[in-house]
Amino acid sequence: MLLFRVRLLGTFEIERTDESVEIIAMPAGRLRALFSALALRPGRPVSMTEIADRLWDDEPPPGARTTIRGYIKRLRRLLDVPAEPSVISSGQHGYRLEMDPEHIDLHRFRALLTRAAAATGTDDEPALLREALALWRGPAFCDVSSASLHREVVPALHEQYHEAVHRRIECDLAAGAAADVIAELRHLVSENPLREGFWAQLMRALHDAGRPAEALAAYERCRTVLAENLGADPGARLRELHRRILADGPEAAVPLVRPHQLPPEVPRFVGRERELSRLDEERSAPVVISGPPGVGKTALVTRWGRRHQDRFPDGELYVDLTGLSTLEALEILLAGIGGTARLPSGVNARSALFRTLLAGRRMLLVLDNALSAEQVRPLLPGGAHVVLITSVDTLPGLTTSAGAERLELAPLSADEASALLGELLGSRRRAVESKGLIELAGVCSGLPLTLRVAAEHADRNPGLSLAEYAAVLRSE
Numbered sequence: 001m002l003l004f005r006v007r008l009l010g011t012f013e014i015e016r017t018d019e020s021v022e023i024i025a026m027p028a029g030r031l032r033a034l035f036s037a038l039a040l041r042p043g044r045p046v047s048m049t050e051i052a053d054r055l056w057d058d059e060p061p062p063g064a065r066t067t068i069r070g071y072i073k074r075l076r077r078l079l080d081v082p083a084e085p086s087v088i089s090s091g092q093h094g095y096r097l098e099m100d101p102e103h104i105d106l107h108r109f110r111a112l113l114t115r116a117a118a119a120t121g122t123d124d125e126p127a128l129l130r131e132a133l134a135l136w137r138g139p140a141f142c143d144v145s146s147a148s149l150h151r152e153v154v155p156a157l158h159e160q161y162h163e164a165v166h167r168r169i170e171c172d173l174a175a176g177a178a179a180d181v182i183a184e185l186r187h188l189v190s191e192n193p194l195r196e197g198f199w200a201q202l203m204r205a206l207h208d209a210g211r212p213a214e215a216l217a218a219y220e221r222c223r224t225v226l227a228e229n230l231g232a233d234p235g236a237r238l239r240e241l242h243r244r245i246l247a248d249g250p251e252a253a254v255p256l257v258r259p260h261q262l263p264p265e266v267p268r269f270v271g272r273e274r275e276l277s278r279l280d281e282e283r284s285a286p287v288v289i290s291g292p293p294g295v296g297k298t299a300l301v302t303r304w305g306r307r308h309q310d311r312f313p314d315g316e317l318y319v320d321l322t323g324l325s326t327l328e329a330l331e332i333l334l335a336g337i338g339g340t341a342r343l344p345s346g347v348n349a350r351s352a353l354f355r356t357l358l359a360g361r362r363m364l365l366v367l368d369n370a371l372s373a374e375q376v377r378p379l380l381p382g383g384a385h386v387v388l389i390t391s392v393d394t395l396p397g398l399t400t401s402a403g404a405e406r407l408e409l410a411p412l413s414a415d416e417a418s419a420l421l422g423e424l425l426g427s428r429r430r431a432v433e434s435k436g437l438i439e440l441a442g443v444c445s446g447l448p449l450t451l452r453v454a455a456e457h458a459d460r461n462p463g464l465s466l467a468e469y470a471a472v473l474r475s476e
Contacts, residue, residue, distance in 0.1 A: 002084050006039055006104040009157075010137025012144055018081055026078060030055050033146040034071050038088065038097035039104055040153065045093035057147040105135045106157070113164055117260055126171035129164055136161060159310070166197050167260075173201065178208035189218075193225045196238050197258075203238075207245050215245050236360045257338035261318040262366065265306055266299045266452075268423040271416040278407055279304045279388070286380060286387035286402055288370075290394045291409035294449030297390035298368055300409065305364050305388070312386070314361035319379075322369045326378050330354060333365075333379065351378040359383060366390075373397030411446025414438075420448060424455035429466065436466030443473045 007013040012032050014024040026032055037054040038046055051068055052060040061067070072088060072095060079087045089096045101107035112132035119125045140157045141149055165188070172181050185202040192198055199222040206215035219234070219242045226232050233239070279287065279301075289297045305316055317336045319329055330350035337357055344350050358381040370376045370391040380387060380402055389395065389404070398404035412420065418441040425437065440458070444450040458469055 002081060004079075004087070004099055004103055006099065007135075007137065008036060008039060008144075009105045009109060009135050009140050011142060012036075014079070016079070016081075024078055028143060029145060031071060031074060031078075032144045033149065034068070035075060035097075036141060036144050036146065036149060038095060039099070039106070042097045042099045042101050042104060042107065045091055045096045047094040051095070053148050054146045106140070108132075109135045110160070113160065114264055116164075116167070118264065120260070126168055126175070129168040129171065133161070133164055133168060162192065162195065166201070169201050173204060173208065176208075178205040181205050182209060189222070193222075194229060196222065196226075196235055199234075200238050200241055203241055203245065212245055216242070219245075257336065258315040259317055259336045260309075260315055261336055262305045262316050262364075263298070263302050263318065265303050266448075268420065269299060269303055270420040270423065270448075271412055272296070272300055272303075272409075275300055275407060275409065276304055280308075283386070283405065284384070286389055286398060286404040287407055288389045288391060288395045288398060288404050289407045289409055290391050292411075292447070293392060294447040295409050295411055296448040297409055299448060301366050301368075301388045301390060305366060308364075312362055312364045314363045316364040316366070318366045318368065320368045321371065321375060324375075326375050329367075329375070329379055347378050354379070355381050355383075358385065361385075364388070370395060373401065377401060412448060412451075413446065414442065417441040417444060417446045417451060421451050421455055424452060425458060425466075429458070433466045436468075436470065439470040440466045440473075443470045 003017040005015040005017075007015075012026070012028075014026060014035075016022045016024055026035065033054050034051060037051050040046075048065055048068060052064050055068070055071075056064065072090070076086055076088055085098065087098055089098055102111070109132050112128050112135075116125050116128035116132065119128060140154050140161075169181050169185065172178075182202070182205050185198060185205055188198045189195070189202055199218060202218050203215040206212070206218060219238070222238065223234055226234060234242070275289075289301060291297055309316065315337075317333055319332050319336075321329055324332070327347050327350065330347065333354055334350065334357070344353060360383075362384045363381075363386075365379075365381060365385055365387045367376055367379055367387065367389045370389050370393075372393070373395045374397070376389055376395065376398060389398070394406055394408070395404065399406065411417075418438050421437055421441045421444070429437070440454055441451065444454055454469070454473075458464070458466060461469070464472075
């Protein structure tokens, strides 16, 4: 069985396994840049325009398309084996790398981070983070020559790497392994002197290991570095940690948690460009996203939130309000930021504590499936946070009391519904049963949830044509 393993997180390497294992020798230069452009989106077409951007950084030479076709031929000669389909397919939308993302270290890294986020607080979280970090053998794409790749892709990857390191060390500190991470943290603050999160972890580790004087010295070094490089003092959370260590109170090394609670994105998201653009606008008021059940409200806010995590340095909170009282919702939110050590008993007291703990921070708060304005109002933190509320109702009471903006989500258009269903069903049924696909999409009323349920049913019943399934649904 032909199998490839691609390594981009460090030195460039392609391993091909057929009857034996072989390392593909690919010359440095534009061949690697072209392959890397395809490997960023395995299984999806990459246009000539994007390839040219990766190779020549918006300055393609005359005859660039012909040159790219020549490079593709060279890649195929390097990668393909007789009697097997080509690893690189072509179509009207560009070229596509036919490889499993699981066999490309970059995509496996991201998938493991998603699994680790879903396992937050469990024994699986640190193991998944360690597995993800072990994939890194050096700086990403370090021997791939592409200015646009290093400008547009690499910084975000390195940010994900450092965030994963931070999360893994948080797990170690929570497990009482402070002494084991001190040497690593000293190296991290040396390599990343402007990252206050690593300085805070070093201070906590030293304090927990019974070395408070060294923890205070670390704060002074951090303050000097920030002043010399940024002309700024340490942030509020680092100053508070310093104050607690000075006081040497029982909670000295327990700063507030930086949560990452957004659910995973739904696969194959289609449409909603206008609504996503609306959410991109800077605002201080909450936004109520309303619409019928199954229209995709949660999917919309999750997609937007995960694509803008860099706007929220203090993390994201998420709570599904279905069946919850306001008091219960506040307990969940306070637990999410580590604020349940002295949990008040009443709604007003918990609401005040929530606002106090979030003061001076910038977070995303998603309140999903809200029932009423009365349920939501005590959950609003004020300040510089972004609050997204989903509900089947428009919650008009929040407009008057909190200045909430409204964003009503309509069902998908016929074309969007057909496109989503086609993505869910796959290329074969999309090509063979195009008419039945359109009929089935029409029966689903443009509701993404209904379309996903229909696609799942169709997958489980391959003997039932899409047109027949549509007729069954129409008759019900």
